[in-house]
Structure formats: structure tokens, C-alpha cells
Amino acid sequence: MAFGRSSRTKPYVEPVTLKILVAGGFGVGKTTLVGAVSEIRPLRTEEMLSEAGRPVDDLHGVESKTTTTVAMDFGRITLREDLVLYLFGTPGQDRFWFLWDELAQGALGAIVLADTRRLEDSFAAIDYFERRGIPFTVAVNCFEGAQRFPAESVRGALDLDPEVELVMCDARDRESVKNVLVAVVEHALVLADRPRAAVTS
Amino acid sequence: MSDEAERNLPVEGRAPRPHHWFDDEAGPVVRPYAMTRGRTSAATRHRLDLIALVVPEPAAEDPGRDQTLSPEHVEIVERCSEQPQSIAELAAGLDLPVGVVRVLVGDLVEDELVHVTRPVPPAELPDVNILREVINGLRAL
Numbered sequence: 001m002a003f004g005r006s007s008r009t010k011p012y013v014e015p016v017t018l019k020i021l022v023a024g025g026f027g028v029g030k031t032t033l034v035g036a037v038s039e040i041r042p043l044r045t046e047e048m049l050s051e052a053g054r055p056v057d058d059l060h061g062v063e064s065k066t067t068t069t070v071a072m073d074f075g076r077i078t079l080r081e082d083l084v085l086y087l088f089g090t091p092g093q094d095r096f097w098f099l100w101d102e103l104a105q106g107a108l109g110a111i112v113l114a115d116t117r118r119l120e121d122s123f124a125a126i127d128y129f130e131r132r133g134i135p136f137t138v139a140v141n142c143f144e145g146a147q148r149f150p151a152e153s154v155r156g157a158l159d160l161d162p163e164v165e166l167v168m169c170d171a172r173d174r175e176s177v178k179n180v181l182v183a184v185v186e187h188a189l190v191l192a193d194r195p196r197a198a199v200t201s
Numbered sequence: 202m203s204d205e206a207e208r209n210l211p212v213e214g215r216a217p218r219p220h221h222w223f224d225d226e227a228g229p230v231v232r233p234y235a236m237t238r239g240r241t242s243a244a245t246r247h248r249l250d251l252i253a254l255v256v257p258e259p260a261a262e263d264p265g266r267d268q269t270l271s272p273e274h275v276e277i278v279e280r281c282s283e284q285p286q287s288i289a290e291l292a293a294g295l296d297l298p299v300g301v302v303r304v305l306v307g308d309l310v311e312d313e314l315v316h317v318t319r320p321v322p323p324a325e326l327p328d329v330n331i332l333r334e335v336i337n338g339l340r341a342l
Contacts, residue, residue, distance in 0.1 A: 012256050037342070
């Protein structure tokens with residue numbers, strides 16, 4: 001029969017799954033960053049959205065509804081048999097911000113990947129995570145040929161809160177990306193130790 | 202069989218492209234809404250998270266239960282039988298929109314062929330101990 005693989009003797013391990021979001025402007029290297037640490041080639045999943053249809057699924061006006069397909073790239077890191085981390089690259093275009101709400105639910109933290117040549121592309125993501133109280137770290141992707149700026153001037157330009165960490169990284173380099181991920185989770189840990197009310201004030 | 206005819210046969214073992222006589226521009230032959238029989242949301246109580254894992258139940262090996270299932274349902278169960286998979290992985294692997302996979306997995310949950318793990322509830326941060334384990338795990342990579 002259709003499902004008739006060998007009968008399993010061992011029960012499935014049901015890992016705890018966690019997710020970290022990777023946000024930033026279009027072409028800033030989100031998929032590259034995911035690919036640098038993922039154990040699988042970044043996969044692409046698509047969500048069909050009807051802009052006119054949100055937030056209520058109303059069938060009136062279906063004929064004029066425009067549908068858009070939004071692609072999200074994601075990767076997976078199995079930390080232990082029972083602990084799996086997923087990385088999701090958020091859609092680069094600002095107009096799909098509403099998709100983030102779903103992605104952001106239950107996310108343990110986020111990386112805002114920034115390019116010093118186009119810092120303004122990061123504003124929307126920073127603003128979003130600040131408002132939601134989602135722990136995030138800004139990672140400046142040091143592109144070859146881009147002028148390097150001192151961290152302090154980038155912080156100033158982005159108007160970051162003092163507690164938000166800013167790190168320099170190379171999105172192609174596994175070790176470098178690992179350090180960014182550790183920075184995000186450490187920041188999440190600090191916030192988790194603190195009472196929730198203090199975070200939202 | 203002539204060489205000519207042989208050359209036109211689909212190559213076995215190639216990546217599965219069931220609709221090889223259409224190009225990509227034509228889109229899928231079976232439209233997503235047909236696979237879900239017009240439904241846009243699943244019957245399950247909770248919206249399935251992208252990282253919710255789909256785990257087969259023992260009943261998934263029970264013959265005779267699969268009469269009402271579509272090939273896509275069957276493929277979801279088969280993929281998860283190897284190793285539980287997340288909604289996102291299933292969508293990517295089946296090349297289907299996430300919304301369609303949610304509906305199909307919802308059917309399988311209703312039929313008690315699979316269950317779905319619930320990730321960390323919304324608006325709650327994961328446990329501090331889990332965060333520590335994540336940090337250790339990342340450092341050890």
C-alpha cells in the first residue's frame with residue numbers, strides 16, 4: 001500500500017524547532033548568509049498572496065484581485081537530534097511587510113543585514129523588530145569594494161538603541177555568520193531574563 | 202525502436218518533472234485551488250506555523266485509509282515517514298504554495314494520519330535553557 005515503507009520500530013524524534021529571521025534590503029546577501037550556515041541548500045517556499053484580499057478572505061471583488069507570489073528562502077541547522085534551528089530570509093520588498101507578521105510569530109530573534117552603501121534599506125526592518133520587541137542584531141555585510149565605516153558611525157546613522165548589538169560580518173563566511181547567530185541568541189537570552197514589561201516600554 | 206523515437210522518450214531517473222511537455226511559463230497543470238478543492242484554509246484549529254513539524258501517526262501505515270487521499274496527501278505522508286518535516290520544507294520539496302500545504306496537512310490531521318508539533322507559542326520567547334542550548338549548539342558547529 002501507499003505508505004507501506006518498512007514498519008518503524010523506533011519512534012520519531014520530535015525536535016524542538018526554532019526560527020531566526022534574516023531581514024534587510026533587496027540584494028543585501030540574505031540568501032548568501034542563510035546558505036553559509038545551512039546544512040541544506042537554501043530552499044525556496046512560495047506563498048501566494050492576494051493584496052486586495054487581506055486581511056479578510058472576502059470573495060467579493062475576486063475578479064479584480066491581484067495575486068502576488070512571494071518567495072522566502074530558508075535554511076536549516078540541526079543543532080542536536082532534538083533541537084533544530086530554521087533561518088528564514090524575509091522578502092526584500094517593503095510592500096510584503098505583512099508577511100513578516102506570520103514569520104515573526106514565535107521567532108527567537110532576527111538579524112538585520114545591512115549594506116553601508118544603502119543603509120536606508122535597513123530602516124524598515126529595524127523599525128519593525130523594535131516595535132515588536134523581537135530581539136535583533138544588526139550585521140553589516142562587508143562587501144568587497146564598499147568603504148568600511150567605523151561601527152560607531154553606522155550605529156549613529158541607523159539610530160540604534162545602545163543595547164542593540166552591531167557586528168561586522170561576511171555573509172559568505174560560515175564562521176562569521178555563526179558569530180552573528182550567537183550574538184542574536186545571546187541578546188535574546190538577555191531580554192528573556194528580564195521581565196517582559198521592561199522590553200515593551 | 203528507432204534512435205529518433207528513443208531520444209524522445211523521457212529520461213528515467215531525471216529529476217521528476219511530470220509535466221515535461223509544458224514549459225514553466227504555463228504554470229502548474231493542476232491548479233493549487235483544485236488540489237485543495239477550493240479551500241483556502243485548513244480545518245485545524247491553529248494556523249500551522251512554517252516550522253511546525255509533520256509527524257506520521259501509526260495509522261498512516263494502515264491500508265484502506267488512503268482511498269480518499271490525493272496523490273499530494275500521499276506524498277506528504279511519504280516524505281514525513283523518512284523524517285518529520287516542517288511545513289516550509291514540505292512546501293519547498295513539493296513545489297507547492299505554503300497555503301496549499303497547510304490545507305492538505307490539515308486534512309491529514311483531521312484523518313489522524315499525522316500530527317503536528319506546535320512550536321513556541323506566539324508572543325512568547327523560548328525558554329532560557331533552550332536559548333543556552335542553542336548558543337552551545339551554534340558554537341559547536
